[in-house]
Amino acid sequence: MKNRLRVLRAEREWSQADLAQKLEVSRQSVNAIETGKFDPSLPLAFRLARLFETTIESIFLEDEAPPGA
């Protein structure tokens, strides 16, 4: 799943470590989410959305549009 985490983080001039600290996860977790290696659970996605004051859909994007869309 693609995401705009790196962009949102860069806009706020936060390092991966800063974001990890705010989310109370490891820096490796932030890196894995940013690079698309790991899709976060809904609770963590909501925490991200709350932190960036936006919606989950504006952070995480589907790789492909669903069939029939």
Added chain:
Amino acid sequence: MHTCNNMPLNAFQRHSKRLIGIMMGICLALSLVLQAVVHRYNLSTFTHYGIAVISVAPIIMTMILIARYLSGEKDEYLRNLVVQSILWGFGVALVADTFFGYIIELRSTLIPFGSISMDIFVVTAMITLEIKLWRNQ
């Protein structure tokens, strides 16, 4: 600060890692002591069963510790990596167990493998976790 592949560990992670390491040491020490006792003395069948029960005690404790760690780990990515590493550990331990089981059966060779399968499991899981963390620096 204790680290796991340059990753700072919190108190809970450090505590869990230390306890699992201690249990691994107990498993290894116990297996060596019990092997020596079994081969040196002529023991009754009842004692053999007693020794078998003693030998699995630290393994059960380690499983409880791992389950406790997994339920308490708040970092879901790390939890995911640990579960994958545990599966690798089980896989390698099963492969080694089957291989050496046949060697012992076919060649009647005495290899104290059964008693160190727990250590193979934990070491494999730890190496796998380190590799996975290193790949995601």
